[in-house]
Amino acid sequence: MSTQHKKIDPAAVEGDFFRVKDLLSSQERETLERVRTFLAEKVEPTANELWARAESPLHLMDAVRDLEITGLPGDAPGVTGQSPLLKGLISMEMARTDPSFATFYGVHNGLGMGSIRECGSAEQQERWLPQMVRWEKIGAFGLTEPLVGSGTAGGLLTTARREGDTWVLNGEKKWIGNATFADLVVIWARDEADDQVKGFVVERGTPGFTARKLEGKIALRGVQNAHIVLADVRVPEANRLQRAESFRDTARVLKTTRGGVAWFAIGCSMGAYEAARAYAVEREQFGKPIASFQLVQDLLSRMLANITACQALAVRMAGLQADGTLNDAQAALAKMFCTTRMRETVAWAREVFGANGILLEHKAARFFADAEALYSYEGTRDMNSLIVGRAATGISAFV
Structure with a gap:
């Protein structure tokens, strides 16, 4: 077996093997990089500590507001538009760093504000959304x-x-x-x-x-x-x-946020993969890095394949959102598929670590545990599969 080292593509190291971020405009990439810097400097250093103490990152609300990524045009003066792809990739980056932070942000920006935006009157939107954009009201x-x-x-x-x-x-x-x-x-x-x-x-x-x-x-x-x-x-x-x-109006909110969970699942998978990849090239057994072992490389390859397949699906979902044609079944399929593949991916990542994979300090354990919540909320896999099945057959199998 050859041990020759070749130049490593940074996209492969970060789990973005097909470089989906390159689909963004230069201005959008600047926004995404600003978010990534914030996550690396403000969220990542305390993610394990807050997770262990079961505390929310309330101390970061002012910093999140200053990112100027909350809300949609019309919610408050000065709010700029974001393409569905940019919003999805921001969600992915948040979950790649800390799924708890991504959920904390998503509940406020997606479910809370989305309910008022989709179902509130113009007066109600004007009354509450500007304060929520500024994180004065959560x-x-x-x-x-x-x-x-x-x-x-x-x-x-x-x-x-x-x-x-x-x-x-x-x-x-x-x-x-x-x-x-x-x-x-x-x-x-x-x-x-x-x-x-x-x-x-x-x-x-x-x-x-x-x-x-x-x-x-x-x-x-x-x-x-x-x-x-x-x-x-x-x-x-x-x-x-x-x-x-009626519940049909509630479902309008859930359609958008359910698709967002697919992006969270991709980010969670990426975070687990990156932790496993970094560990594999540093951890030595039998006198060489475990990354040189075929079985470990197979696990890393499987993780990248899952991440890439889910990214491809989510990118197309973002295109449908941009066209205004995304339907409930498509959002359900994205959530169902991406969270299922995430569950596989985080388990493979934990496996790379061996016993160390259950220690919080190695981060894979946090992604492994958090994946279970992403898998369940915004509709379980089974319920989303029935939404897809109804669309495919024209027959409802719900009780």
Whole structure:
């Protein structure tokens, strides 16, 4: 076996084997590099520490605001447009550094702001979005419940009852990211009058609303997930999202963010691959780096193949988004496929480390654990597969 060393392509080292970043314009590449610098200097150094302590990176909110990547044009004065590809690659880079940080950012910028943008009136958008762009108000998204996960489309137990110009909310929510500190929590509840799902913005400090941090998580520990209890929470009609009349409106928000999770999965895979690749060229056994062993190179090659296949799918998804033609099934397929391949990739990365792969200091363990949360949220693999199956056959297999 030859041990001759050749020049290494930096793109291969970073997991971007087919250099998808080259598809960006020069200005977009500058934005992406600015984000990468921020992640390397501000997020990476404390990622393991915050993960171990189960703390969110709230100290970085001002720095995130200064990146000027939050929101879309029209959300606030001065917000510039980003192509879906640039937004996807930013998500990928965040998850490549720390999936917890990517989720913390995505809940606010995607689910929280996206709900108000997609389902709120012009007055509501003007009222809340500028503050959210400036990170003066943090958003959260309350859909999943203790007894209702995949069945949210038709089985929400949280109820909303109208009394004059006020709505009374009762129920529970679970796994709600950012909710322990969020200023604005979008709560989805079933209207008792017409049995339709509607959205409500519950402001921090509203009587009857409590959010308790979920303890004992083994994934995305840097995200504050909450168990929310709503006990006769009174919300004014002005806080009901005026363009949310059924779960179909909720699904408009999920279509975009579900595709975003595909980018998170790619980033998580890249972070695990890069950690394994760096370890393999430094770790020596039998007098030489383990990277020189065929079985290790096979694992690295498999990881790169998974990452590259997922990137190709996500790039095409970004093109459909840019055209305004991305549908629910395509977003579901992207989430289903990329998170499944991610699960394989992080497991192979952990394998390269041997026993060291379960130590947090080597980072692969963090990506390995965080992958389980990415695999589950925004629709499980099974549920997304049924969305795709319905599109492929014209027949719904949902219960």
